[in-house]
Amino acid sequence: MKKLTFILKLGFFPLLILILSAFSNINSVEEGVSYLQKSFASHYDLGQESDQIKRYELNVTNNGFCRYKRFYINGKTEYFAFKLSKFKDLDYFGSTETGKLYLHTKGEDVIVQTYRDRGGDVDSMATQIIIPIKNIQPEDLNLIKENLRELSSKF
Template sequence: MQTSLLSGKKKALLITLISLSGLFFGDFKAFSGEQEWINWGNRFLNENYDPTVEPKLKKYEITLTADHFIRLRKTYQQGKQEYYSFNLNRFTELEYIAGTAATDTLQIKTQADDIIVQTYEDPKGDVDSMATHWDIPVRKLSPLKLDSLKQALNFLKGKGL
């Protein structure tokens, strides 16, 4: 009879540590603190958000805040602004949807109409509404990066308000 050297829980922890180790430049570092996950989440969102899908976009700002909100503000060439925001404690699911050769979509889903959607300076009229999902254009992601984002969002959800 052969016994395993590691228990199931220890194996899962080891796999998680190895998964996180190769994310960026081969650093071997497991995130244990909330601020590390927030910093990593901000770096991920800013490096992988793909503004090229909207040619009239002048600037954007995407942020994962210390109080566990993901916020995106987009400003277009004609002055129109769009604003999206939700608290991670309402997060339920993250889907990765294949798109073009260079761009895919992250679809974030929440428990109910928990995502704030607002527009300002829109010639068609300003909008203030709520949504249950939010599509974020991203550059192609490896499965490892996607899994790490899911881990980050779930970790921060557990630390929610």
């Protein structure tokens, strides 16, 4: 009987660890997405485009997408989106006060759509999304990059 109890205990603990690690992975994805969403929202610089852009939407979703939508004053809309699993690297050009964040993908993985443009609606693909950023420190950029890399491996 003691031998059976011992064998059951040996099987129970690895199973418990497996179950707990499965739930911790979900939390880390949600935490990473939440961090990116908050970072993009707090550092977005509408002032760089305020004479052209009426409003914008910048979202990182729990199902692994980064979406950026700009609504122009003249009615034109631009939409950019890519799957986080396609993230390759990021670059930042500017100072700690203002600059542009370039999110690069592995290939032409960024969906680009324009609506109500003078040249007509256009669907195309790109290799990067450019986001205007303000008030960002190098440590924040490193954390954004780290979260994007971690999430890209999970989706």
